[in-house]
Amino acid sequence: MADAPQNEILIVTGMSGAGRSTVANALEDLGWYVVDNLPPQMLRPLMELAERAASGLPKVAAVVDVRGRGFFSELSEMVASIRGGTELRVLFLDASDAALVRRFESVRRPHPLQGDGTILDGIAAERERLLDMRDASDIVVDTSELNIHQLSTTITDLFSAEDAAAVRVTIVSFGFKYGVPADADHIADARFLPNPFWIPELRGHTGLEESVREFVLGQPGALEFIDRYAAALEPVLTGYRRENKRHATIAIGCTGGKHRSVALARELAQRLEQYPGVGVSVRNRDLGRE
Incomplete structure (x- = not known):
């Protein structure tokens, strides 16, 4: 008799205001059984329940956050004790301080840790307490620049095609002037290439269009960079599969995130998706900015 498929348990945590409710809804739409506001002490009973339910609960997601008592002191210990078996x-869902303040102010609610202080005081206290948990997380998603629809799409890209790929790679194009993506595992700089912004007939177009793509990839060193970077990433992705790291974010930046990085991200995706066991999606973070 074939062995029963192993249950998957996903812990969703991170900064208050970073989008846990949106992620929970997206996971439910993908068929996950989601438990919200779960105390860390209940993780093991939840896993035992999932095992007894067998095929009835193959994928379980637990949202754990500061609302759960004992969260900061016990979650890391609980995760460490459960892993391996x-x-x-x-x-882990993260966002910049500015984005979190804006979200709390828009809903007119206090941060759960601010007490008699400000929203920023609460954010700082939570970020300090969550530092170890963030470092120990398998997946970090920075939601600072994502609306609820974009975050839902990101979760769908990460979790909907896992059966077909051992490692899911998200390639993010971005503009350095808007900041480096906080959730990037690897960062590449496309500013060594001439900027199409200074070509009048290309300025109003993007790296998704053939005219810009041909200009960028036709520059000396462009294709050589893509070939060598893809080759350098192959053993990395192989190691990720071996270590059961199932998601990776590769960021490629240029000045504004509109021309060079977009064209290179698309080209790199075409290289990486040829590797066995690798699924690739592309997100152009700053394409719509002025």
């Missing part, structure tokens, strides 16, 4: 991963 089951398919358990941690998804």
Whole structure:
């Protein structure tokens, strides 16, 4: 008799205001059984329940945050004790201080840790307490520049095609002038290439269009960079599969995130998706900015 498939357990945690509710809804739409506001002490009973349910609960996501008592002192210990014996991963949602303040102010609610202080005081206290948990997470998603629809799409890209790929790679094009993506595992700089912005007939176009793509890839060193970078990433992705790291974010930046990085991201995606066991998606973070 074939062995029963192993249950998957996903812990969703991170900064308050970073989008846990949106992620929970997206996971439910993908068929995950989601438990919200779970105390860390209940993780092991939840796993035992999932095992007894067998095929009825193959994928379980637990949202754990500062609302759960004992969160900061016990979650890391609980995750460490459970790992190794089951398919358990941690998804950490992060965002910049400015984005979090803006979100709390828009809903007119205090930060759960601010007490008599300000929203920023609460954010700082939470970020300090969550530092170890963030470092120990399997997946980190920075939601600073994502609306709820974009975040849902990101979660769908990460988790919907896992059966077909051992490692899911998200390639993010971005503009350095808007900041480096906080959730990037690898960062490449496309500013060694001439900027199409200074070509009048290309300025109003993007790296998604053939005229810009041909200009960027036709520059000396462009294709050589893509070939060598893809080759350098092959053993990295092989190691990720071996270590059961199932998601990676590769960021490629140029000045504004509109021309060079977009063209190179698309070209790199075409190289990486040829590797066995690798699924690739592309997100152009700053394409719509002025």
